[in-house]
Structure formats: structure tokens, C-alpha cells
Amino acid sequence: MEYEIRPAGLQDCVHIMRMIRELAEYEKLADKVQITEEVLKKDGFGDNPFYKCFVVELCSGQKSKEGFTVVGYALYCIVYSTWEGPFVHLEDLYVMPEFRGTGMGKKLISKVAEVCVERKFSRLQLAVLDWNRPAMDFYLKKGAVNLTTSEGWHMMRFQGEALKGLAFSETGH
Amino acid sequence: MEYEIRPAGLQDCVHIMRMIRELAEYEKLADKVQITEEVLKKDGFGDNPFYKCFVVELCSGQKSKEGFTVVGYALYCIVYSTWEGPFVHLEDLYVMPEFRGTGMGKKLISKVAEVCVERKFSRLQLAVLDWNRPAMDFYLKKGAVNLTTSEGWHMMRFQGEALKGLAFSETGH
Numbered sequence: 323m324e325y326e327i328r329p330a331g332l333q334d335c336v337h338i339m340r341m342i343r344e345l346a347e348y349e350k351l352a353d354k355v356q357i358t359e360e361v362l363k364k365d366g367f368g369d370n371p372f373y374k375c376f377v378v379e380l381c382s383g384q385k386s387k388e389g390f391t392v393v394g395y396a397l398y399c400i401v402y403s404t405w406e407g408p409f410v411h412l413e414d415l416y417v418m419p420e421f422r423g424t425g426m427g428k429k430l431i432s433k434v435a436e437v438c439v440e441r442k443f444s445r446l447q448l449a450v451l452d453w454n455r456p457a458m459d460f461y462l463k464k465g466a467v468n469l470t471t472s473e474g475w476h477m478m479r480f481q482g483e484a485l486k487g488l489a490f491s492e493t494g495h
Numbered sequence: 496m497e498y499e500i501r502p503a504g505l506q507d508c509v510h511i512m513r514m515i516r517e518l519a520e521y522e523k524l525a526d527k528v529q530i531t532e533e534v535l536k537k538d539g540f541g542d543n544p545f546y547k548c549f550v551v552e553l554c555s556g557q558k559s560k561e562g563f564t565v566v567g568y569a570l571y572c573i574v575y576s577t578w579e580g581p582f583v584h585l586e587d588l589y590v591m592p593e594f595r596g597t598g599m600g601k602k603l604i605s606k607v608a609e610v611c612v613e614r615k616f617s618r619l620q621l622a623v624l625d626w627n628r629p630a631m632d633f634y635l636k637k638g639a640v641n642l643t644t645s646e647g648w649h650m651m652r653f654q655g656e657a658l659k660g661l662a663f664s665e666t667g668h
Contacts, residue, residue, distance in 0.1 A: 342577045351646075354578045356617075361580055373575040402546040402572045404515045404587050405527045407534055411584075414577050428664070435653065435661035444529075445654050446661070452647035465657025469650040473524075474625040476643040477650065480608065481618050484638025488608035488619070491601070 323424050324382050327433050330375035330395065335362045337392035338375060345416045349451060373399045376433050378417065378426050386418060393418045396430040398437075401447070409445035410438050427460065449477065496597050497555050500606050503548035503568065508535045510565035511548060518589045522624060546572045549606050551590065551599050559591060566591045569603040571610075574620070582618035583611050600633065622650065 330338060339359040346352045357365075365372045378394035380386075386393050394417035401411045412434055417426045431446075438446050448466075450457050462468065469475045480488055503511060512532040519525045530538075538545045551567035553559075559566050567590035574584045585607055590599045604619075611619050621639075623630050635641065642648045653661055 346578065351578075356579050357577065362577075365575065365580055372573060372581045397575070397577055399573075399575045400545060401574055401584055402538065402570070402586055404530065404535075404570055405519065405524075406529050407538055408545045411574055413575055432661055432664050435658055436663060438653075438658055439662040444658075445652055446658055447650065447652045449648045450651055452649050458649070458651075461651050461653075464653070464661055466651040466653050467657075469652050470643055471649070475622045475650050476625050476631070476641055477620065477648050478623055478631075478634050478639040479618055479620045479642050480634075480637070480639050484640075485608055485611055485617075485619055488605055488637055489612040490609060491605050 323421075324380070324384070325393075325424075325426065326379050326381055327376050327426075327429055328379065330366070330377045332363055332367050334375070334377050334392055334395075335359050335366070337390065338362060338377065338395050338397070340390075341392075341395055341416050341418065342414065344418065345414060349454070373397055373413065374437075376430055378421075378430060386420060390418075393421050394426050394430055396434050398434050400443075403445065406444045408441075409443045409447060410434060412446060412448040415448070428464075431464070496594075497553070497557065498566075498597075498599065499552050499554055500549050500599075500602055501552065503539070503550045505536055505540050507548070507550050507565055507568075508532050508539070510563065511535060511550065511568050511570070513563075514565075514568055514589050514591065515587065517591065518587060522627070546570055546586065547610075549603055551594075551603060559593060563591075566594050567599050567603055569607050571607050573616075576618065579617045581614075582616045582620060583607060585619060585621040588621070601637075604637070 336359055339362055346355045375397040377392050380391045397414045398410050398412045400408050402408055435446055509532055512535055519528045548570040550565050553564045570587045571583050571585045573581050575581055608619055
């Protein structure tokens with residue numbers, strides 16, 4: 323199967339958005355997707371883009387069952403560690419089900435890892451759901467360390483009313 | 496106790512660096528700190544800063560035991576969610592031990608939460624060590640959700656040889 327991995331352009335946002343929804347459905351969290359194609363365009367292709375993305379495009383006239391040529395993506399951004407400086411956070415890695423097992427996922431994460439190495443970033447990090455064994459095993463097999471089990475890191479989030487309550491709060495001091 | 500919370504400037508990097516080391520020592524991971532004051536200056540105060548930071552400064556001639564006036568910091572950066580758009584990742588929240596219990600920590604995280612609310616970011620996220628009960632309890636009490644226990648998110652990291660191996664690797668399909 324011939325395909326190309328290339329940086330995403332504005333015209334890919336319609337496909338990235340479609341696949342963001344597919345991935346959320348797989349993760350059983352489809353109701354959490356609140357962004358739209360327009361937001362994705364504005365956030366990734368304005369003056370100060372919030373993210374970078376690679377897409378997989380099929381070559382030689384090949385298409386998915388539904389007629390798509392863009393069939394996978396890896397979306398990432400740069401985070402800062404006060405121990406080691408800037409590093410890459412891989413937000414999403416996705417290949418459409420019918421193209422799994424073709425090496426596309428490996429090639430996508432490899433491209434993101436190349437960005438790290440070229441920019442001298444010391445880490446590539448991501449979050450994975452503990453029941454998603456195929457994804458977890460894929461990363462572990464490639465040499466990832468599970469920081470939650472090895473060092474005890476837990477992810478905490480303030481959102482909605484908790485976030486509003488945290489802001490503009492009087493501490494009494 | 497009188498103090499001011501303000502955005503960090505270049506001149507604060509010497510103090511932020513000192514406190515980054517203090518925090519890593521508390522987390523029993525002091526050997527992990529590889530950045531320097533120079534790196535911190537370059538990364539936070541160049542054309543494309545990787546992070547933002549607030550510091551706590553004592554007012555009215557007050558000083559710490561060792562003679563410091565900058566006694567706490569909150570360092571954060573912007574990450575991208577494909578569900579909800581940009582959000583704040585709080586990398587470090589630190590107050591020197593002798594000033595804990597004065598409300599500085601609450602006021603620092605409140606300032607970061609204000610940035611979220613003002614910029615219409617829907618989340619403030621951070622990672623905490625599971626044995627660090629005072630920190631964990633502080634965040635939970637303020638309304639944070641532990642995503643690792645509630646949804647099963649684990650943090651995975653590629654680093655060193657694993658990262659190099661991931662980059663430029665032939666997949667062979």
C-alpha cells in the first residue's frame with residue numbers, strides 16, 4: 323500500500339475533524355468533542371498556531387471504503403518541562419480501522435519522533451486510556467515508559483465551575 | 496504577610512531556577528533537573544516563548560531566611576485538546592516551605608485560572624505524584640478531577656534511546 327506522510331495543510335482540517343470524531347467514538351468519549359472544523363483551522367493555521375499535525379494520504383488513486391484519501395493523523399504540540407526544557411506532547415495518533423496493520427501508525431509516530439530529535443527535544447509524551455490495551459502495548463513495545471505506574475504521576479484537571487471558582491477567588495489573606 | 500503575584504521577568508530566572516531545584520528535591524527527583532538559568536531565560540523570554548510564569552514577591556522589605564524576596568512561582572504553557580481546543584498545562588506550582596499556609600499557593604493557581612477564564616480556555620491541567628498527598632488533596636479540595644482514577648488516563652513517555660529508535664526507523668510495513 324502506497325502512502326505519504328506529510329505536514330497537514332488547511333485543506334486537511336475537514337478530514338482531521340472527521341477522524342477526531344472517529345477516535346473519540348473509539349475511546350467511548352464522543353460526546354466530549356466540542357471543537358469544529360473552523361476552530362481547528364483557526365487554531366492550527368493562524369499567526370500563533372496551537373498545534374502541528376501530520377496526515378497520512380493514500381497515493382496512486384487508492385481510497386478508503388467511504389472514498390477518503392486522508393486516512394490517519396498525528397497531532398502534537400510543544401510543552402515545557404522545568405527539568406528538561408521543551409518537549410513534544412502527542413495529543414492524538416489515529417489510523418482509520420481499515421488501514422491498521424499497514425505500518426501507518428508506526429510511521430506517523432516516527433515522524434513526530436523525528437521532530438523531537440531534529441529540534442533536540444528530549445521527550446515525546448502522550449496519554450493513553452488504561453483499558454486501551456492495543457494502544458498501550460504499541461507504545462510500550464516501542465520503548466515508552468508508563469510514568470503513571472513507574473513514578474506515580476496522575477493527571478488532574480480543573481474544568482467548568484471548578485475552574486471558574488479557582489479564578490478570581492479571594493483567599494482571605 | 497504582604498506579597499504581590501506578578502508575571503515573571505528575565506531577572507526572576509535566577510530565582511525560578513533555584514526554586515525548580517528545591518521542588519525537584521521535594522519530589523525526590525533532583526537528579527532530573529538538566530536545564531540552567533540561561534536555558535530558562537532563552538526559552539521563556541525569546542521571540543517564541545515556550546512557557547509563561549507568575550512569581551510571588553514579598554513586599555515591605557520582608558525576606559526569606561536566606562534573604563530572598565521571590566518565594567514562589569507557577570509556570571505554565573498552552574497545550575491543545577482536539578476535543579476542546581487550547582488549554583493551560585500547569586507544569587509547576589511551588590511556594591517555599593517557610594511560606595506555606597499563607598495563601599500564596601492558592602493565589603498563584605488562582606492567577607493561572609484567571610488566564611484560562613480570560614482567554615476562554617476550558618481546562619487547567621497538571622500532573623501530581625500519587626504519594627504527594629498534600630498536593631493531591633489541595634487540588635481535589637479545589638475541585639480538580641483525577642483523570643487517572645476517574646477515566647483511566649496514563650502518562651507515557653519516550654526518551655533517550657527509545658526516542659531515537661522511534662525516529663528515522665524503517666517500518667518495513
